[in-house]
Amino acid sequence: MKLYNVKSKSSSISYAGVLEKVEILSSTLRWAAKLERPEIQKLLNQCNSLRDEVMQLSHKERFVQASSKRTPKNASAAERRQALVDRSFVFEGVFGENPKLLESLEVAQKVAPTDLPVLIDGESGTGKELMAKVIHANGRRSDGPYITVNCGAIPDSLLESELFGHKKGSFTGAISDRKGKFESAEGGTIFLDELGELPLHSQVKLLRVLQSNEIQRVGSDELIEVDTRVVAATNKNLRQLSEEGTFREDLFYRLSVIHVTLPPLRERRDEIQLLNEFFCDEAAESLNRAPIKMSASLLRFLERYDYPGNIRELRNIIYRLSCLAGDTADLEHLPDHLRAGPAAPATSGAIATTEVASGSLSELKKAASDQAEREFLEIGLQETGGKVAELARRIDMNRSHLQTLLKKHGISSRDFRAKAGAGSAAKA
Ligand SMILES: Nc1ncnc2c1ncn2[C@@H]1O[C@H](COP(=O)(O)OP(=O)(O)O)[C@@H](O)[C@H]1O
Ligand SMILES: [Mg+2]
Numbered sequence: 181m182k183l184y185n186v187k188s189k190s191s192s193i194s195y196a197g198v199l200e201k202v203e204i205l206s207s208t209l210r211w212a213a214k215l216e217r218p219e220i221q222k223l224l225n226q227c228n229s230l231r232d233e234v235m236q237l238s239h240k241e242r243f244v245q246a247s248s249k250r251t252p253k254n255a256s257a258a259e260r261r262q263a264l265v266d267r268s269f270v271f272e273g274v275f276g277e278n279p280k281l282l283e284s285l286e287v288a289q290k291v292a293p294t295d296l297p298v299l300i301d302g303e304s305g306t307g308k309e310l311m312a313k314v315i316h317a318n319g320r321r322s323d324g325p326y327i328t329v330n331c332g333a334i335p336d337s338l339l340e341s342e343l344f345g346h347k348k349g350s351f352t353g354a355i356s357d358r359k360g361k362f363e364s365a366e367g368g369t370i371f372l373d374e375l376g377e378l379p380l381h382s383q384v385k386l387l388r389v390l391q392s393n394e395i396q397r398v399g400s401d402e403l404i405e406v407d408t409r410v411v412a413a414t415n416k417n418l419r420q421l422s423e424e425g426t427f428r429e430d431l432f433y434r435l436s437v438i439h440v441t442l443p444p445l446r447e448r449r450d451e452i453q454l455l456n457e458f459f460c461d462e463a464a465e466s467l468n469r470a471p472i473k474m475s476a477s478l479l480r481f482l483e484r485y486d487y488p489g490n491i492r493e494l495r496n497i498i499y500r501l502s503c504l505a506g507d508t509a510d511l512e513h514l515p516d517h518l519r520a521g522p523a524a525p526a527t528s529g530a531i532a533t534t535e536v537a538s539g540s541l542s543e544l545k546k547a548a549s550d551q552a553e554r555e556f557l558e559i560g561l562q563e564t565g566g567k568v569a570e571l572a573r574r575i576d577m578n579r580s581h582l583q584t585l586l587k588k589h590g591i592s593s594r595d596f597r598a599k600a601g602a603g604s605a606a607k608a
Contacts, residue, residue, distance in 0.1 A: 292318035302442030305492030324368030332374035350399020376416030463502035566596030
C-alpha cells in the first residue's frame with residue numbers, strides 16, 4: 181500500500197495545514213495493510229506527539245482563526261467536517277459526519293474558547309463524556325487539569341466534600357483539611373457527569389459557584405475564589421425535572437446557556453458502518469489480533485439493531501465479537517439477549533404490506549423501532565427474572581434510563597418478578 185506523503189500536499193505551513201496532514205496520515209496508517217503492527221503503532225505514536233506539539237505552539241492563533249472563518253450554510257457534511265479541521269479543531273477521536281453530530285461539534289468549537297458553562301445531554305453512551313473532553317481540548321484551558329465528578333456515583337453525604345472540599349473536624353472522618361474537585365480543577369475544566377443526580381442542597385452551592393466563582397469548603401466560612409470552567413452532562417430531561425421540582429430552575433437556566441444535545445445512535449444510522457470499522461480496528465489493536473470480518477447477516481443485524489446503549493453498546497459488541505470470533509464473526513457470536521432480541525434479521529417481515537400502503541416510511545420505522553424496543557425489554561426482563569438493575573448491567577445501560585424506557589412502554593418489572601417467582605414456586 182502506498183503511504184500518504186506528508187510533504188507533498190501543500191508547501192504553505194500553517195497550523196491548520198499541519199494538523200490536517202496529521203489527521204490524514206493517521207487515518208491512512210490505520211488502514212495500511214502491508215505494514216507490521218509494531219511499525220504502525222510507532223508511526224501512530226509519532227502522529228500523536230506531532231499533534232501535541234502543534235497544539236502547544238499557539239492556542240491563540242487557532243482561536244483568532246476560529247472566530248474569523250464561517251462555514252457556508254449549505255455546506256455538505258464533508259465540507260463541514262473539513263471546515264472544523266481547517267480551524268484546527270481537536271476531535272479527540274470523535275467519528276462521524278451525521279448532521280446532528282456536526283452541529284454539536286460546531287457548537288463545541290464556538291463555545292470551547294469561552295468560559296461559559298456547557299450542558300450536554302443525550303442518552304447513555306451517546307458520547308457526552310467524549311464531547312466534554314472535546315470542549316476542554318479546544319479551549320484555552322487545555323493545558324490545565326480536566327477533572328471528572330460522577331454525581332450519581334458518590335453518596336449524597338460525601339458529594340459536597342468531594343466537590344468543594346472540607347475543613348478538618350467538619351464531620352466524622354474529616355481528619356484533615358482537604359481541597360475539593362473544584363479547587364483541583366483550578367485553571368482547567370470540571371466535568372460534572374450525571375448532573376441530574378445532584379441533590380437539591382448541592383444544587384444551591386453549585387449555582388453559587390457559577391454566579392460568583394467562589395466556593396466554601398464544608399465546615400468553613402472562608403470564601404475561596406476558583407477559576408474553573410464547568411461542563412455538565414445528563415441523560416435526564418432537566419427541564420422536566422425542574423418542572424417537577426427536583427432540579428432547580430435557576431441552575432438549569434444558568435447551565436443551559438449553551439446546550440448541546442447528542443443524538444441517539446438509532447437516529448444516526450448512517451454512522452453505524454463507519455463506527456463499526458473504527459471499533460473493529462481499535463479492538464484488533466487492543467486485543468493484538470487481525471481485525472475481524474463480518475458475515476452478511478451479522479452486518480445486516482448491526483445496521484438494523486436499535487442500540488439502546490448507543491455507541492458504547494456498539495463498541496462493546498464489537499469488542500466481544502473481536503474476542504470470540506475467529507476470522508469471521510457471525511450472529512452466533514452475539515450475546516444471547518441480542519440474538520433472542522426482536523431486532524434480529526427475522527423481524528424484517530414485521531411490517532405488513534397493508535401498513536406499507538397506508539403509512540409514511542418514517543412512521544413505519546418508528547413503529548417498528550418501538551416494537552423492537554418493547555420486545556427487547558420484555559425478553560431482557562424475562563431473562564433476568566424482572567431484575568431491572570441486572571438487566572441494566574447486562575445491556576450496559578444506565579439504570580434510570582432503562583426505567584424511563586420501561587415507563588414509556590408501560591412495562592412493569594414487578595409483573596416479571598411475579599412470573600419468575602411463580603415459575604420457581606411451581607418447580608419446587
Ligand atoms: N462520535 C464518536 N466517535 C467515536 N467514539 C465515540 C463517539 N461517541 C462516543 N464514542 C465512544 O463511545 C463510548 C461511550 O461514550 P461516552 O462519552 O462515555 O458516552 P456517555 O458519556 O454519553 O455515556 C466511549 O467509548 C466513546 O469513546
Ligand atoms: Mg457517561
